[in-house]
Amino acid sequence: MSAPALERxxxxxxxxxxxxxxxxxxxxxxxGEATPTALARQLPLTRQAVTKHLAVLARVGLVEGRRQGRExxxxxEPERLADGARQLHAVAAQWDRRLAAIKRIAEAVxxxxxxxxxxx
Amino acid sequence: xxxxxxxxxxxIEAPIDVVWEVIxxxxxxxxxxxxxxxxxxxxxxxGVLTFEMKATDQPAAYHLRFEAVEPxxxxxxxxxxxxxxxxxxxxxxxxxxxxxxxxxxTRLTVVESGLDLMxxxxxxxxxxxxxxxxxxxxxxxxxxxxxxxxxxxxxx
Numbered sequence: 632m633s634a635p636a637l638e639r640x641x642x643x644x645x646x647x648x649x650x651x652x653x654x655x656x657x658x659x660x661x662x663g664e665a666t667p668t669a670l671a672r673q674l675p676l677t678r679q680a681v682t683k684h685l686a687v688l689a690r691v692g693l694v695e696g697r698r699q700g701r702e703x704x705x706x707x708e709p710e711r712l713a714d715g716a717r718q719l720h721a722v723a724a725q726w727d728r729r730l731a732a733i734k735r736i737a738e739a740v741x742x743x744x745x746x747x748x749x750x751x
Numbered sequence: 752x753x754x755x756x757x758x759x760x761x762x763i764e765a766p767i768d769v770v771w772e773v774i775x776x777x778x779x780x781x782x783x784x785x786x787x788x789x790x791x792x793x794x795x796x797x798g799v800l801t802f803e804m805k806a807t808d809q810p811a812a813y814h815l816r817f818e819a820v821e822p823x824x825x826x827x828x829x830x831x832x833x834x835x836x837x838x839x840x841x842x843x844x845x846x847x848x849x850x851x852x853x854x855x856x857t858r859l860t861v862v863e864s865g866l867d868l869m870x871x872x873x874x875x876x877x878x879x880x881x882x883x884x885x886x887x888x889x890x891x892x893x894x895x896x897x898x899x900x901x902x903x904x905x906x907x
Contacts, residue, residue, distance in 0.1 A: 645831065723757045726861055730761040732783035733859060737773045741765035 646691040651676055652684040656707070659694060664706040760860040767850050770857045771823035774848050786810070794820050800830070814838075824850050 647653055651674070658673050659665055667685060671678040685705050688694040692711040696703040763770050773779045777788035780800075787810075790798020794817055802811045816838045819827040825848065832843035849860045 722863065723759065726757060726759045726863065729783050730759055730859060730861065733770070733773050734761050734763045736779060736782055737763050737765040737770045737857070740773065741769045744769075 642691050643693075646687050646693065649684070649687075651680070652687060655681055655684045656688060656693065659705060659707055664704050666702045666704055668702065670705075757863045758860065760858060762853065763857045763859055765857060766855070767823045767852050767857045770850055770859055771826075774850075774859070775820075775822070775826055785813075790815065790817070792820055793817065796820070818845065819847075 647656070654674055655670060655676070658670055662669070667678050667681045670676075670685075671681045674681065676684075685694060685696065689696055689705075692708055694705045695708055696705050698704075773783070775792055777790065780788040785800035786803045787801040788798070790796060790800075796817045798815050798817075800813045800815060802813070804811050813830050814832070814834075815828045815830040817826070817828045819825050827845060827847040829838035829843040829845050832838040836842055845862075845864050847862045847864075849862075851858045851860075
């Protein structure tokens with residue numbers, strides 16, 4: 632399997648693993664773009680908490696901040712979201728490949744042992 | 752796609768004990784999963800799965816902790832949690848293997864979950880009552896609706 636792909640996928644999942652961060656992203660998706668102040672008004676979170684969550688989302692590329700005067704306006708990055716959806720599919724595909732490998736190995740071990748038992 | 756969890760299964764032409772060996776022994780795990788595997792196979796036991804990073808030549812090590820070790824029917828561990836933290840629902844992914852006999856063959860099911868298990872801190876539950884049923888599944892549906900072509904594009 633590809634370790635870099637695993638790493639990217641896990642970074643993304645970790646960024647989304649926090650429920651209030653997911654809510655921040657959700658509200659931002661609704662609004663298209665917003666400042667931390669505006670998001671905090673819509674969520675039971677302080678502006679500081681919203682800012683922290685946005686920083687994590689920005690680090691994995693899910694949102695982008697654009698400075699406008701004294702405030703930063705955040706927008707969702709559609710490409711990265713698409714990436715996220717693809718990666719979730721990739722996790723499923725990865726497990727399919729791993730299960731196929733487990734099947735191959737277990738059946739080979741079993742066949743070898745049956746052969747060995749037959750020889751005795 | 753399913754959304755909040757990934758569930759996959761396979762029917763294997765081998766007895767349940769053999770399948771258990773393949774999923775639980777480090778010397779077998781390196782043939783289908785990580786490049787190195789080292790762990791203490793018991794409930795609460797810890798270990799490390801190491802993946803070679805072809806891009807950087809730096810190995811990536813993932814710590815894991817077993818939640819359930821019930822040979823030959825169930826094996827569960829948590830992984831992908833921040834260094835220095837205890838793995839728990841809310842900061843880690845849970846991988847659960849279930850094995851079942853089916854007429855001499857073995858049905859192996861794997862479920863990887865995590866995001867939907869994240870606990871909601873009590874102080875955040877206020878005001879979320881109406882959206883509490885919006886789990887990861889719905890969120891993902893939103894993401895997919897936002898980028899309709901995403902699900903059909905090949906994986907990079």
